[in-house]
Amino acid sequence: MTVTSPAEVVAARPQPRRGVSFRDAGPPIALVVIVIVFSLLSPQFRTLGNFQNILDAASVLAVVTCGATFVLLMGSIDLSASGVMAASAIAVALLVENNRNGNDLGFLGIVIAIALGAALGCLSGVLLMALKVPSFMVTLGVSAIGLGIAILMFAGVQPNIADAALESWATDRLLGFTYLTWIAAVCVLVGWLIQRYTRLGRYAFAIGGAEEVLALSGVRVAPYKVAVFTLAGAFYGLGAVMVTSQLGAGLVQAGADFTFSSITAAVVGGTLLTGGRGGVLHSTVGVLLIVVLTNGLVQIGVSPYWQGGVQGLIVVVAVAAAALPLRHRNQVVK
């Protein structure tokens, strides 16, 4: 019993309890450490107002990262966030009350914009399954399609929103937090419930873990993959609506930075690019890590000329620390 032969090590792999808990604990510990360090260095950082501000700033990234996480869990990658968000952002700005046309669909406009995001996500999934092209190529293409749609609708004049309800998302507060923060919290909760309790969520893990096994055991994988991309698209669409509320205008660049920052956040939080590991909550911790870092570096007064580099360095260190427990698994890095 005490002597472990290699065969037993392999057999024991499905339930390495300590490894899992250690790996899962890495990013939250890093988050706590960073918060403590910044709080000690800057009195402004530890104010309530600043924590509200941090959650506010994290809200959109949290929603987008929820979507990206499901795709990453399957071991695919989704580079379409910026294009999908562009299309949804312009769509929502043109559908609610705005300065460009007479539309005033209100909530229905928001739903349509999210549906547009879902449709573009669905397109990614269908193309992926039909053409058997790697997901990063397909989604890059769909991103370009989304940008194209956005630019066509944009037509050279920026649509500014005048819809009071949508504007209030970014300005009005409930219990001290903006509606955007609450929306993000609900999204994370819904994302977690989907991941934990629905077949879609469980299969996303299974596809990322061992797609062949799943297929051989008689599961038709394709519909689930399409559904996951559709879900991701819907999250991007909602993210775009939230950005539009924040900026008061529909911007083609609304999602420009989100493709990579969402993937970065997910990976920093412990969702693996290889799929099958991590989840919505992990990714949310990653989002908070990145946003706290951005905020804290400004609060403690790091020169803007240094910030980019410092931030990158901390992210690399955080990912390396989080991935440390994986080293002994002979994981191939590519």
Next chain:
Amino acid sequence: MIRTSRPALALIGLSLASIALAGCTEASSADEGTGAATGSCDPADVTLVGQVRNESNPYEASWLDGGDAFAESVGLEQQRLTYDGESTKQQEQIRQVLAGDTDCLVLNVLPNGDADTKPIVEAADTAGAFLVTQWNKPADLSPLDYDTWLSHITYNGVESGKQIGDALAEAIGGEGGIIALQGILDTGAAKDRFAGLEESLAENSGVELLDQQTANFSRQEALAVTETLLTKHGDKVKGIWAANDDMALGALQALEQAGRTDVAVVGIDAVPDALTAIEDGTMTATVSSDGPWQGGIGLAIGYCVATGELAVEDIADDNRAFFAEQFLITDENVAEYLTPKTDPADFECDNVFNRVAGPLS
């Protein structure tokens, strides 16, 4: 069988389409030419090309509209090119355009960055196409060393940064703290504009720069950075200096969300939303480089040379690379700028250098 052939079909279809497109551009190269610097083109044979980053940026869209307006005034059409801010895509487009008929080709180009200018200039020079570049150029590269690179137009960022800095100081009564939102730190525009702010700060000793951060010329980043800086400095912030209007608009949004109405905001570029904000009184000032004029003037200079109305050797050295005039817009004169338009008189061959504010230093 259907499933396997579909991607193949798509590929074949795409390649056929691209061959057809390439054929179109090749087919138009019929004229013979010498590539001499000063042209003798029939006005109807001139091809006008305007290239900017993207049409989703109101300023750059207005630039292309100005190009269209000029083209229409001489009975031609402008080819509108956009490269999405990707340097490689810009070079590829330039190569494609230059692969066609280049004898009477006029290019008005916004290079993506300083480093992108040299390959564009050399390619155009080799092909004998008339080129005007704007905004970005390495300091050691001069149109004087080339035959068909007619002129480089840019704006004195130090001056505009100082203009809005002074307007901001005036708006807050010469006294109080301001924060600065910088552009992309490694661009000349960001550096010059910030240098202008520093000059203004030196003259307005009551104004204190509380903090400076970069928001990379982005409305969204400016929103987040301003929110953070407002929590950091609170009521001490009386004014926000932004290196472009997009960031100023992001800052305005952050102020609105924080419920602050006592902060003056200034920017540069005169995008439509900023002009509306100035009209509403929520924003204090911006600086206009006059995008439509920029879009027209590059083509006009090229057109005048291509048709022989203007000889390259007659263009004064100081006009081969110059700072163009720019205009401070406040609530006093905003009405004149709300509807961007071009004045055809600006594009007459005798007037194309009327807005030279000084040689490039």
